Amino acid sequence: MTTVIRELGDEQRELVLNMGPHHPSTHGVLRFVLHTDGEVMRKAVPEIGYLHRGLEKIAESTTYPGYVPYTDRVNYLEAMFANEAFSKAIESLSDIEVPERAQYLRAIAGELNRIASHNITIGCITMDLGAITPFVHLLRERETINDLIEALCGQRVTHHYVRIGGVAYDADDNWLKQVEKFLNHFEAIIEELDNLIVYNEILVKRMADVAVITADDAVGFGLVGPNLRASGVDWDLRRDMPYGIYPKLDFDVPIGAGEKGTVGDCFDRFVVRVRELKQSCRIIRQCINNIPDGDIIGNVSRKIKPPKGEVYSCVEGARGELGVYVVSDGTEKPYRVKWRSGSFSAMSIIEHISEGLMIADLVAVIATLDVIAPETDR
Amino acid sequence: MNALADFIINSLGLSGLSAELVMLLLVVAVAAAVFGIGMTISGLLTLAERRVAGRIQSRIGPNRVGPFGLLQWLVDGLKLIMKEDVVPHDADPHMFRMAPYLVVVGVFAAFASLPFGQLLIASDLNVGILYLLAITSLVTVGVLMSGWASNNKWSMIGGIRAAAQIVSYEIPTALSVASIILISGTLSMQGIINEQGGWPWQWYIFYNPFTFAVFFLYFTAALAEGNRIPFDLPEAESELVSGYNTEYSGMRFAGFFLAEFANIYLMSAIATTLFFGGWQIPGVTPEQQAGSLVLQITGMVVFMSKSAVGCFVVIWIRWTLPRLRIDQLMSLCYKYLIPLSFVCLGGNAIYLLIFPKPSSANTLVHMITTLFGGVLIVIFVTRVMYHHRISGVSLDLNFLARGEKGKYNPETQVRAYGSFRKKYEKKQGAK
Amino acid sequence: MTSEALIDYVKGLLGDKTKWADPEAGDNFLTVASEDWKNICQTLATDKKCSLTYLRNFTGTDYPEDDEIELTAHTFSYSEKHGLIIKTRISREAAVCDTLSKIWPAAIWYEREIFDLLGVSFNNHPDLRRILMPEDWVGHPLRKDYKQQETYRGIPTTRPA
Amino acid sequence: MDAMVEQGPEGSFVLGKVDDLLNLARKNSLWYMLFGTACCAIELMQTGGPRSDADRFGMVFRATPRQSDTLILAGTITYKMASRIRLLYEQMAEPKYVIAMGSCANTGGLFQESYAVVNGGDLFLPVDVYIPGCPPRSESLIEGLMLIQQKIEKEPWLKKAWTNTKNPKDPQIEGLL
Secondary structure: OOOOEEEOOOOOEEEEEEEOOOOOOOOOOOEEEEEEEOOEEEEEEEEOOOOOOOHHHHHOOOOHHHHHHHHHOOOOOOHHHHHHHHHHHHHHHOOOOOOHHHHHHHHHHHHHHHHHHHHHHHHHHHHHOOOOHHHHHHHHHHHHHHHHHHHHHOOOOOOOOEEOOEEOOOOOHHHHHHHHHHHHHHHHHHHHHHHHHHOOHHHHHHHOOOOOOOHHHHHHOOOOHHHHHHOOOOOOHHHHOOOOOHHHOOOOOOOOOOOOOOOOOHHHHHHHHHHHHHHHHHHHHHHHHHOOOOOOEOOOOOOOOOOOEEEEEEEEEOOEEEEEEEEEOOOOOEEEEEEEOHHHHHHHOHHHHOOOOEHHHHHHHHHHHOOOHHHHHO | OHHHHHHHHHHHOOOOOOHHHHHHHHHHHHHHHHHHHHHHHHHHHHHHHHHHHHHHOOOOOOOOOOHHHOOHHHHHHHHHHHOOOOOOOOOOHHHHHHHHHHHHHHHHHHHHHOOOOOOOOOOOOOOHHHHHHHHOOHHHHHHHHHHHHOOOHHHHHHHHHHHHHHHHHHHHHHHHHHHHHHHHOOOOHHHHHHHOOOOHHHOOOOOOHHHHHHHHHHHHHHHHHOOOOOOOHHHOHHHHOOHHHOOOOHHHHHHHHHHHHHHHHHHHHHHHHHHOOOOOOOOOOHHHHHHOHHHHHHHHHHHHHHHHHHHHHHHHHHOOOOOOOHHHHHHHHHHHHHHHHHHHHHHHHHHHHHOOOOOHHHHHHHHHHHHHHHHHHHHHHHHHHHHHHHHOOOOOOOHHHEOOOOOEOHHHOOOOOHHHHHHHHHHHHHO | OOHHHHHHHHHHHHHHHOOEOOOOEEOOOEEEOOOOHHHHHHHHHHOOOOOOOEEEEEEEEEEOOOOEEEEEEEEEEOOOOEEEEEEEEEEOOOOEEEOOOOOOOOHHHHHHHHHHHHOOEEEOOOOOOOOOOOOOOOOOOOOOOOOOOOEEOOEEOOOOO | OHHHHHOOHHHHHHHHHHHHHHHHHHHOOOOEEOOEOOOHHHHHHHHHOOOOOHHHHOOOEEOOHHHOOEEEEEOOOEHHHHHHHHHHHHHOOOOOEEEEEHHHHHHOHHHOOOOOEOOOHHHOOOOOEEEOOOOOOHHHHHHHHHHHHHHHHHOOHHHHHHHOOOOOOOOOOOOOO
16 A cells, blocks of 8 residues: 555655546546545646547548548547538638538538537536436437438448538438427427436536636637637637538527536536537528528549648537648648647646546546547547 | 244254254344345345336336346346456455455344334344444445555545545434434334334324424435445546445455445335334234234335335435535535434424423324425425426437337338438339 | 738738748648747737637648658637638757747647657647657657557557468 | 366266356346447447347446456557556456457457557457447447357356366467556
């Protein structure tokens, strides 16, 4: 037992704990080295790279269309967005026009994917705080979304649906009706979620005023998406730098308001995600009502050779700005691809905010920041 | 028990054997029986937990071994016995091995003074409830020992949390038990039950408003002592991997596992004894019950069903609520539960000063409290039903694949490769 | 500001230190010398009209034929809704550059990643060590001439037939 | 005892029956470790979820390796992770089984060309069952677990426990841990 407590000085004693890469609450293979004084943390140092698969190097040896399946694996919870970001980059580099129907389909599939991803996130937050049942209920809803997406493109997790210039498969009217049926069902689930867990006394107590991230910190560390909005920065790429079909759609952007504590605490990050579910449903409904007929893929040749140049393209994924930086040297293969993901920057802020938290709070912080291993490591 | 030994010697014609030997054999037999009953109850509870959790989470739960999966717990136990018994290299081997025994002994020894029926009690100690409080404290020692001896930091944190938590929550538990002792005037478990009656207004929970509050204090504190959600910090899965039993495998882990569930039963059984009239059957006096075998068995069934309801509530809470943080847990105990228990204790004492003997005024208080409790239960049930109704969520997992009337309809079934199918059909049509 | 207005403003602000590429496709960017790298970033981040407070992306690209590594910083301003791409080039052998972690805290991890994958070290970085690869890994994978080890801790890196 | 296990006619009959019972127990209580490395972890979660409820077969997840029987390699394994997985495997109590779930854990799959990815879990672990797919559906995972059940059914458990043979498929790698 002599190894447990390390003598530092006269009064400084700290316990060094290794959390992960196999730990039930680290959502994949993340690792934290915790310096604690009993239950209270001095510092939590994240260690990543346990899922570094070299996606950026692989890009240099594949063709542009051949790289799209790899983009599914950038974040397996929201494969559509990575597909879309990469396709969008190549489209803007080589001036490919995307048909309107394809853009609508991208929005529908993307928002479905966002709901699926938020389901896992919200479930994981509650599960890490001890309530397992909401997670299982949300898994049940996710199964239905998986069914819908599978009917659309034949894959449950790694979709490979959005292609350069459009989408892979068309949706028939029956499918759209099924989606609408699902939405009717899911909107009731969101209300049930509010009744069941969101305002649960213990859950609020566990998350309110915990690990407050100020707006300045959030911008400085490059937090994006729901994490940024929870800190009170009103920014959504879908609304402020519109792409695809989003300018034609009407939706609200929920931001953190310090409903139960301070702006930017864990509860805000949690509740922003819950509110986004409803907006996603709204977007899908509008898309289903307005979707035009037409082609689903633009005029794309089999060999894509973008001109020399570079582009940074980003979409608003479930974890915020999911960007890709592509350098083309005029050949069939990209010269350099770099992914910019929300989880990477969210992970980097943990060391900064961890001081003085308790071990149980860290679990809440990891869960509400929605850090996921493939995005941090790529 | 001596009388029983004599009875056996006389009736079976074993006069050759010494009374001491028969006594010893009898003690061993009773101990084995109590242990067996405890094991069976906790094993069945593990299964019940999994099945109830399944229902709550719209799953099914284990149903493959035996009818309705009833033998699942046996199978699990058998497997755990066969697993390798790992003792980590850096662990303290003796303490590591001893810890589960302490926990098991602490919990199962308590079964000795549980009154399952009017005559079905292994030993009706005259200090019964004190014995229960004392013997279950062995669990703390065992848990702390296991956490320390594992030489794993997560285990150690779990062990320390357990020690802090269980020791703190002993106080409100003991104080709420003291309120009941004050009223009953006896420490014997059977004595406490005999003081109550079969009808709800004769139970101690509805004795007066203070005992009604005491029940909730006792229940909360007992939940914390049993390490159940929302107080399951010592083995908080998402924080401490598996807490104090992280390094345990095989049989030793089975010991911890069974002890945890035996503890749930124990707390429900104690609650049944103290607050819900134990084995008392409505309308039947203890004297009548003593004379009839049928009534005896009915009494046992009554006790078991009351404690089963208690176990169900514990499991229900486990799968509903999130868990507290350690500082919130401690402040709940020291800032709220302990002062409130003192208030209730004082309130009960004053109440007894005012109504020292059973009187019609006394009965009126019982009735009013019962009415109040009944109204609370009705409100709770209506609320649950209301939320169940307004949620309007179909629990059908595959509702997309079904037609409008809820019947299976292959036409609307979602299929993989929907557009491939369309193309295929077009091709077929062209041919 | 629109991107044209921003380019004009930055030209005025930095004077002769600016060098703008005008590519046939994709984004326009500003290249600065590696000595001015930190100061220019500092100016652009703190200037009231630019206020590029958000480091969107920071990465490096290897160009072996030029014997140079290019560092690219995508910056953005939430208040002004405009973005700027700033680049610098450093030599491949002595790959050293000034850190931006004082300006944008997000750069701490981006620079660790560049150090890990491209082998560029940063002066005055608070915590410069490998981030994605194991500590005992040999080489910097994103360099174009990277060759993989044959075994890593006894595990073969190719699948035996 | 050994002789009885080896050839004694009555002995092997008795042991055979006992074996059947014990194997029935082991088969129906196959606890898997809650451990996912990549994309397949999502399908692993779904397997425990409502639609394909693995708990029906007595399969529950445990967070700690000491109490689990099956290690499911759910997803891509990197070199950085490999030593940790080997450590987890060593920490599990015998008898233990390994399932390679998905193409990455089988052969490296999509990432075979990558510099950071191990080309198959069997390079450093004795894999019992391989499940194809990228990622496999939860039904496939259930099937994989059932294959492990079939394997357990055929195992002469008592004999194996006494002879204490090493798993021939286990690639012992020095210096990995």
